Amino acid sequence: MSRTLLAVDGLGKTFASRDRGEPVKAVDDVSFTLDQGETLGLVGESGSGKSTITRCLVGLERPDTGTVTYDGFDVLRAGRDERRRFRREVQLVFQNPYASLNPRMTVEDLVGEQLLVHQGRRSREGRRERVVEVLEMVGLTGAHLPRYPAQFSGGQRQRIAIARALVSEPKVLICDEPVSALDVSVQAQVINLLRAMRRELGLTVLFIAHDLAVVRQLCDRLLVLKDGRVVEEGSREQVYGAPAHEYTRALLAAVPIPDPAADRARRRHYQESR
Amino acid sequence: MTSMTTSALLRRPVLRLRRMPKLDRAAFAMVGLLLLTVAFGPLLAPYDPYHVDLGQAMLPPGAEHWLGTDSSGRDVLSRVLYGARPTILGSLCAVGLSALIGVTVASLAALAPRWVDDAIMRICDIALSLPIMVMALGISVALGPSLRSAIIAMVLSWWPSFTRLARAEIRTTMTSTYVESAVITGVSRWRLMTRHVLPNSLDSVYVQVTLEIGGATLIMAGLSFIGAGAQPPSAEWGAMVESGSRFLTSAWWTAVVPGAVITLTALAFALAGDALRARTSGREVM
Amino acid sequence: MRTPRNTPASDSSADGEALLDVRGLSVDFPVAGGRGRTLRIVRELDLTVAPGERVALVGESGSGKSVTARALLRLDRHAVIGGQILFEGRDLVTLTERELRRIRGTRIAMVLQDPQTTLNPVLSIGDQLAETLTIRGVPRKAALVRAREALDRLGVARAGERLRAYPHEFSGGMRQRVCLAMAIIGDPAVLIADEPTTALDVRVQQQVLELIDELAAESGMAVLLITHDLGVVAGYADRVAVMYAGRKIEGSGVEDFFAAPRHPYAQGLLRSVPRVDRDVSTDLDLIPGTPPNPAEPPSGCAFHPRCDRWVERCLTEIPELRVLQDEERAVACHRALPEREEVVA
Incomplete structure (x- = not known):
């Protein structure tokens, strides 16, 4: 039996409108659960609220209403230790690998940062060993350690970003449009990598995307968002077969x-x- | 999309001396020469810059004294070489310290609650609205005229402009995805600033420092000239111009030589700063 | 709803009915600080567009597709253009800037990817639309009337009011409609659309592409569609040309192409595209590696490092674009002839 790992309940977030006028309800009473081992797709066009939901989940934005429960504890009101655990076990891969990697850090520092922050006890050698292990998992090698992001192509950068997320052995991977900035031939490689990682590491994945074709390749279940609300929820067969x-x-x-x-x-x- | 990637590719981001325009190269060479003078000037000086010999007073430039002697018979070349230290080093100190304070305050403001941030920026606005020379003069007079008080005066009036600059850059960097990524990772605020935000924000501060050193040299010399900075008989360019200016008709070199050196220094740093700015602004770190 | 038009799926320009006939196009860019060194971004490109035809130019980033599109109107001042661009009997490569200006916008119009940056934020929509005509001597009053008509044609509601609005008051899709209106207001013979819908949501993309289609059908305007999206090609083009590393590597009619592409790159690309109408049980079949850096293209066939069919010859000899026997398509591959069909799922 699968158990619920992450539960979002009644999430709401309103932004003040840029010009005068009504405040904008970016997210309006959104609830869903993420079961262990499944891949859930969050689909919507721009303005559907999917990015705001992501930002609320990882703590970059504070929701106005609702709760986020991870493995039994309330993330928004969690204590220091629980919050650290959440940060280690729930990782995010950003959309644009050209923007999400600090250009002044080497691959070793980028990928190893998690270890430094959360497991400071590990020695430099110990960290490097783990970093190389993860790099090899995503199709890179130890030879890439001293290089900077600028020396990599978009696809390779996204691999680095995935390695960065995987290094602390997370349970949940949140992917925010991870392939939409990539070329078609490279997109397929990264989709395959994500599928392989999910299979081999038993990851639970929350996949945020606008591209329904990509989502179909990855997700077991879908949530369709429109103007901050869930308009449809169902299994892949259901949503694609009989929307x-x-x-x-x-x-x-x-x-x-x-x-x-x-x-x-x-x-x-x-x-x-x- | 294609044309963008292509143009980014065509750009060569590396700072290569051989590929530089002649003027930029000259500016960097001049800055290098000036820094060498700061380091080794006293070793190169042919005479003691403080040796008074009234029998040798106001000699025009010649074989014995390449740039002539001043009203007290001191060798102008030696005094100019010695003077590089107080003038340029003084400016470097003043601008460097201002930048250091500016960046530190800006970093604290960026991490502080909103109202603290706002308060700091308003203080900077007020400080910036005061004319720098007048403020420096006041401080310098209050502390008693000396090279040290000139530096203190300049730092006090200059740090707000660096704070403003750094704060604006930091604000931009803070919104970048890789900084958000670090925040999610849970890095400490110290690491966030030192590893993620500042290295990606300080390019324009470096450029500004280089640009301002030229201006600082002028102000430093200016303060000495009006008697608020280094005091005679010390070999400081501004003070030299001041004492030489009385003999402009009879011994022009005593004022013109240090004056020309000041101008050249200001120009060299300004041009070098401009060249640096062109190089960093045209560059995408991505 | 659009129906595929019956245009000959020919890739040769021999029939002489081409409206736009590009022959041996090359585009070089000077390398910054490279002391006169240049980089060749597009090489030996042939392309024809017949009146009323919809041609798609497909490629990934760095393939040179956008550079090609911009070169047709000589939009990049630094680009050095070689070869011929024949349009209505004249070679655009040799025209003076002044003569070219009379063609740009009126005979050949262009829509760019990002409507946000194409429109001037401080001018009203009406002013910008009318400007296209007033600079050609149309009186302002008449120009505004035609601007209104153009917006009407593109299904912009309350066109009269909207003329006084500014770009920021419009959504992305609306802005792209305005750009389209600007492009068609001079009744061009060819519309070059450079990734016109990449920045838009999928439903808006469909609307904009369908609009382009309708306009082309109504006025007999030819469309050159630059895109990276094979799905868009399938729905909105009659013929397709695939670019890789600055060269055209395959060209054919759309139905033929999707039935069985012949170049290994085109085959791999088509297999890599996730499809919304299919579940995948196995992993997407993919091309290894990444598109080459235009500054350092591989020797011989630029695709050989990623190709699973290469032979000795591919390493040294650049394959020419040849028209295949008994087929109306051209392929630039040493190994294109023997294999068939094995890719079609």
């Missing part, structure tokens, strides 16, 4: 398919099912 909500259907109908015949057929299908 219940109008909005989900519109989204699915709009994703281009690299196959002219299938593209035409699909459009007809979703238009008729309307």
Whole structure:
């Protein structure tokens, strides 16, 4: 039986509007659970609130309402030790590997930072050993240790970012659009890497994305967001096979398919099912 | 997207002397020469800069004294070489200390609660609205005129501008994804600042330091000239100009030589700073 | 709903009906601080666009697709352009800047990726739209009327009011519509759309692409669509040209291409794209490695380090783009001929 690892309940966040006018409800009463070992997709267009949810989860933003429960404790009101545990066990991979790596740090320091912060007792050699181990897991080598991010391609940078997240042996990996900034051929490599890591490390993954095609390759279950609210929730088969909500259907109908015949057929299908 | 990556690729970020424009190269060479003078000037000086010999007074430039002698018969070349230390080193100290204080205050402001941050910045605004020369003059007079008080005066009036600059840069860096990533990792505030924020924020501060040294040299010399800085008979360029200016018609070199050196120093640092700025601003660290 | 138009899936320009005929295009950029050294970003590129035809130029970053698009109108001042760009009987490469200006915007228009930066934030939408015409001598009143018509045509509601609005009051999709309106207001013969929907949400992408399609169908305007998205190609192009490391490596009709691409890179690319209409049970079949750095392209065929079919010859000899026998497609690969179909899932 799977047990719930992360639970979000009634999450809400309102931002003051930039110009005059109404404050914007970025996230409005969103609840979901993440079971151990599953991959949940959080799908939505820009302004759907998916980034705000991510930021609330990792503590970059404080929600106005709602609770986040991780492995039995309330993350937002957790004590020092619990919060440290949360930070170690829940890791985030950012969207843009060109922006998420400190350009002035070497790969060794970037990947090893977690160890330094959370397991300061380890020696430099001990840390390096673990860093090399993780680098090899993601398809890089120890030879990359002294290099700087600028010396890597986008795909390799995303591998470094994934290594950085995996080094402290997390239980949950939150991926915020991890492949949307990458080239198609490189995108596939990173998707495969994420699939392999999930399989080999038994990771629980929360996958935030706008690209329904990418989400289909990775997620067991989906949550479709629109204007800060959940409009549809279901298994992959359900959501892709028989979308219940109008909005989900519109989204699915709009994703281009690299196959002219299938593209035409699909459009007809979703238009008729309307 | 393609054209962007291509243009980034075409840019060569490395600071390469051989590829530099001639003017930039000249500026950097001049700065190097000035720093060498600061270090070794006294060793190179042919005469004792304080040796008074009225029999040798106001000799024009010649074989014996390359740049002539002043009204007390002291060798001008030797005094200029000695004077590099108080003038340039003094400016370096003043600007360096200002930058250090500025960056420190800015870092604290960035980590402090919002209202502390705001208060610090308002103080800087007020300090910045006071004319630097007048403020320096006041402080210098209050502490008694000397090289040291000139430096203190300059630091007191200069740190706010560095605080403002550093604060703006730090603010930008703080919003970058890699800093957020470090925050999520749970690094300490000290590590966040020293490893993630400051190394990515200080480029423009370095440039500003280089740019300001030229200006500081002028102010330092200016303070000495009006009697608020280094005092005669010390070999300080501004003081030399001041004492020489009385003999401008009879012995022009006593004022013009140190004056020219001051101008050259200010110019060299300003140009070098500009070159540095062009290099760092055109560069993407990514 | 769009229907695929029946245009000959030919890649040759021999039929002489090409509107835009690019022959042996090369684009070089000077290396900054490189003392006159240049970098060749696009090499020996042939491309034809027939009247009313929709051609897609596909590639990953660094492939040279955007540089090609911009070179057609000579938008990069530093670029050194070689070869010929024949348009309505004239070679755009040799035209003076003045003559070219009369073609830009009126005969050949362009839409860029980011509508945010294309529009001037301090000018109203109406002023910007009208400007395209007033600089060509159309009186302001008449220009504003046509601006309004253009917005109407693009389905912008309350067009009259919207003319007085400023870009920041518009959403991304709306801004791209305005850019489109600016592009078509002069009734161009060719529209070059450089990643026009990359910055947009998927539903807005669909709307904008369909708009381009409708406009092209109505006015007989040809479209050159620059994109990295094979899905977009499948839905909105008649012919496709694939670029890799500055060269065109495959060109054919869209149906043929998606039925069975012939170049190993094109095959790999198509297999790499995740599809929304399919679950994957196995991992995506992928191309190893990363696209090459344009500054240091590999020897011989630029794709050989990532290719699983290379032979000795690929390391030294650059494959020419050849029209395949009995097929209306051109492929630049030494190994393209023997293999067939094994990629089609």
